[in-house]
Every structure is written in structure tokens, then in C-alpha cells.
Amino acid sequence: MITLNSTAKKNRPTHYRYMILLMVFLSIALNHGDRATFSIAGTDMVKSAGLDIVALGYLISTFTWAYVLGQYPGGWLLDRYGSKKVLVTGVFTWSLFVFLVGFSTSFDNMWVTRVLMFGFIFMMGLIEAPTLPANSRFLAAWFPAKERGKASGFTTAAQYFALVVFLPLMGWFSYSFGWESVFWFMGAVGILVSLLMTRVLTDTPKVHPLVNDAELEYIQSGGGLTNMKASKKGENVGKGYTRKLLTSRLALGVYMGQFFFTVLSYFFLTWFPVYLVHDRGMTILKAGFIASLPALCGCAGALLGGVLSDYMLARGFSLSAARKTPIVIGMLLAVSMVICNYVDSAWVVVAIMSLAFFGKGFGAMGWCVVSDFSPKEAVGLSGGLFNMIGNISGIFTPIIIAYIIKDTGSFNGALIFVGVCAFLNLCCYLFVAGKIQRLNFETPKQDHDDDFSGEPHVSHR
Numbered sequence: 001m002i003t004l005n006s007t008a009k010k011n012r013p014t015h016y017r018y019m020i021l022l023m024v025f026l027s028i029a030l031n032h033g034d035r036a037t038f039s040i041a042g043t044d045m046v047k048s049a050g051l052d053i054v055a056l057g058y059l060i061s062t063f064t065w066a067y068v069l070g071q072y073p074g075g076w077l078l079d080r081y082g083s084k085k086v087l088v089t090g091v092f093t094w095s096l097f098v099f100l101v102g103f104s105t106s107f108d109n110m111w112v113t114r115v116l117m118f119g120f121i122f123m124m125g126l127i128e129a130p131t132l133p134a135n136s137r138f139l140a141a142w143f144p145a146k147e148r149g150k151a152s153g154f155t156t157a158a159q160y161f162a163l164v165v166f167l168p169l170m171g172w173f174s175y176s177f178g179w180e181s182v183f184w185f186m187g188a189v190g191i192l193v194s195l196l197m198t199r200v201l202t203d204t205p206k207v208h209p210l211v212n213d214a215e216l217e218y219i220q221s222g223g224g225l226t227n228m229k230a231s232k233k234g235e236n237v238g239k240g241y242t243r244k245l246l247t248s249r250l251a252l253g254v255y256m257g258q259f260f261f262t263v264l265s266y267f268f269l270t271w272f273p274v275y276l277v278h279d280r281g282m283t284i285l286k287a288g289f290i291a292s293l294p295a296l297c298g299c300a301g302a303l304l305g306g307v308l309s310d311y312m313l314a315r316g317f318s319l320s321a322a323r324k325t326p327i328v329i330g331m332l333l334a335v336s337m338v339i340c341n342y343v344d345s346a347w348v349v350v351a352i353m354s355l356a357f358f359g360k361g362f363g364a365m366g367w368c369v370v371s372d373f374s375p376k377e378a379v380g381l382s383g384g385l386f387n388m389i390g391n392i393s394g395i396f397t398p399i400i401i402a403y404i405i406k407d408t409g410s411f412n413g414a415l416i417f418v419g420v421c422a423f424l425n426l427c428c429y430l431f432v433a434g435k436i437q438r439l440n441f442e443t444p445k446q447d448h449d450d451d452f453s454g455e456p457h458v459s460h461r
Helices: 001-013 018-048 053-069 071-081 083-101 110-128 131-142 147-178 180-198 214-221 243-247 247-280 285-291 291-315 318-341 346-362 366-373 375-406 414-432
Strands: none
Touching: 018 053, 018 083, 018 110, 018 131, 018 147, 018 180, 018 214, 053 071, 053 110, 053 247, 053 375, 071 083, 071 131, 071 247, 071 291, 071 375, 083 110, 083 131, 083 180, 083 366, 083 414, 131 147, 131 375, 147 180, 147 247, 147 285, 147 291, 147 366, 214 346, 214 366, 243 247, 243 375, 247 285, 247 291, 247 346, 247 366, 247 375, 285 291, 291 318, 291 346, 318 346, 366 375, 375 414
């Protein structure tokens, strides 16, 4: 009897992939939590350097410039050295620079202060660049296609989790101890998380001692790219794939969609608490707590969007329908933020923004789609291109919003700008991207790849 029970347990699949998912979740939460420091500490930070609110827009843009510049080499590094090495090293190093930002005003010379402030923030953005492409690579390697929507929704929820947890804490730190303490706190948390990751992560389930054969078979048979590994010849990584990806209608449509989607991300991450203070008269402490309520709705939206996508896939809908439906619904809900221009009650504004946040989370399927269509030899590169093109909009979005506020004295024009971008995102998926399937550039004919896409296992309506 003991032998039978022992054998049954041995044949039962382990679930270590969820530990990997947790580590990816934490890395994304840190990535977005670090950006949210600008929304809480940014106004006081630029004042301490003798600058104004337009300078805050340029400061955020500096981060994004570096983030964009790091995407292509970051994707190459992931395919060359593997996800674990790049992600763990990145989390530790960028967290160190976050910590150092808090010391940028320790010098009497104002120009030294400004150079250090912009320099440290530039390095934050540059080193954070491979985080989300690493997420795509981990999802592709560790999860079958039928679970990838939920896994992507869970990691997307990390963006909102960061706001729910970190915004109130950062508001309290800033209010009680000064803006510098916000960066010291976030930097210390990131360094601790990076040490935890070294013990948990591996690139694929094939090489992890806590993954049994049953779980490995479950992942492989469902379309997980368990054969991904670091390349031995760096000069061949991604050879020819950049041009092919950028001339693929599917890839280009998804990349363009992310360009418009990122406008929403930067507004909610870096400007929403400022909006509550500037246009709605809240204190920074109160704004930090109030902003966490819509973020909580965004977290719920991200989880439910992934659940709906996988449910549709299981019910026999095509991969395209299962991924695009949450995107269309979510972006239409996100456009509702424009209504805030026509109401006076702060609590009604919070309710509308909660609906818009929910929609943004519900429709945040981009990284899941990247995991679905990227060629298996260049998942990291494709993720890097996706994130690079997406974050190009993050370079000018903070500056545009800053000038709108300065010239008009309110956020009304900014909300219209962000709402239009949400609508353009869904247009890219509906009218440009076309059918979602695994791209295969190895042969002239791009058939379904039974070993990787997972799509041949579902019918198409």
C-alpha cells in the first residue's frame, strides 16, 4: 500500500512553474514600482534640484530613453546568456541605482545634483530594459499554451500590485521622511528580491531539480518551449530575425499596439497621483492611498482578462479570438477615463478611473501574444523589439502631458490624449495584426508548429 501511494505521488505532476511565475511577478512589480516613485517623490525631487514640473516630464523621459535603448541589446542578452542570469543581475544592479538616487542631492553644487539625478535614473531605465522580455521568455518556456493567458494575466497584475502596495507606502515614506526615503526603500527591497531569485529561477523546467517528469511532459505536450537555452555562439543569436519580425504583419501589428498601450501605462504609473493632487486638490499622502484603489481594480482586470482568454481557448475558440477579445473589451473600458473631464466629485472621478484601470488590466494581453507568436529561436529578441517599440511612446508621453498641464492648467487634454491612444491600440489588433500563430522563419511555409504553438490543439470558429 505504501509503495502504491509512493508511486502515485511520484507520477503526479509537480507545480514548480508557479514558483517561477511568482519570481517573474516580483520582478515586474519592482520594475513598475520603481517607475511609480516619480509619481510620489518626483515633484519634491525636481524642486530640490531647482527645477519645475516640465523638468519632471523630462526626467521620466530620460528613464524611458534609456529603457528603450536597452531593449534590443537586452533581448539579445536573453537569447545569448539565458533568462536567469540577465534577470537576476539586472534586478540587483538597477535596485542599486534606485537606492543611489536618494543620495543625488547630497552635494552642495546644484549642477552636480542634476547630473547625478538624471544619470542614476538613466541607468535605472537601461538596466530594467530586459525585465519584460525575460517575462515573455519564462512564460514561453514554463507554461503550456492553455495556461499562458492566466499566467500572463497574473504577471500583468504585478503592475497594479506594485501600485496597490507601494503607492501608500511611498506616500507615507515621502510624507514622513522626505522624498529620498522612497528611493532607499525601493532599492533595498529590490536587492533582497534579487538574492531570492538566485535560489529559485532556472531558464527551463528541463534543468530544475524540483520539476518531475510528469510536469515536464505536461508543459512540453502543451506547447511549452522547454528546449530554449542560452546560445553558444553569440554572433548567431537573432541573425536575420529582426528584419523578418519587423516586416511581419502580425508582429508589426502587435508591436504598434503596444506603442499606444504604453501611453496608458505611463499615465497611470507616473501621472495619476499627480493628477489627484493637481486637479483634485488631494495631499500627496492621500493621493498615494486613493490611487491604490483604481490600481486594485486594474489588478483584478488583469487576472480576469487572462482567465477569459484561456477559457475561450478551452471552449474551442481560435487563438486569435481568445487573445483579442479581452483587448477590445478592455480598451473600450479604458477610454471611459475621458468622462472625468465632465464631473466634479473626486469620488466619482476615482470610480471612473477604477473602471478605466480595470479595462487597461483586462486588455493587457500583449506579452501573452508575444509568447504565442514569437519564433522559438528568438523569443527574447521579439520581446525586446515589442518592448522597445512600445516604450518609444513613453519617451514623449511624459513631456506631452507636462506641457499640456503647463499650458492649460489642467489634465483635461491629457485624458483625451490617453483615451485616444487606448482606442488606437485595439485598432492595431483588429485591423493590422491579423491571425495570431507561431511564426516560423526556418522554412518558407509558415505552418502551425505542433511542438510549440499549442494552437493546433484547438478548433477555429
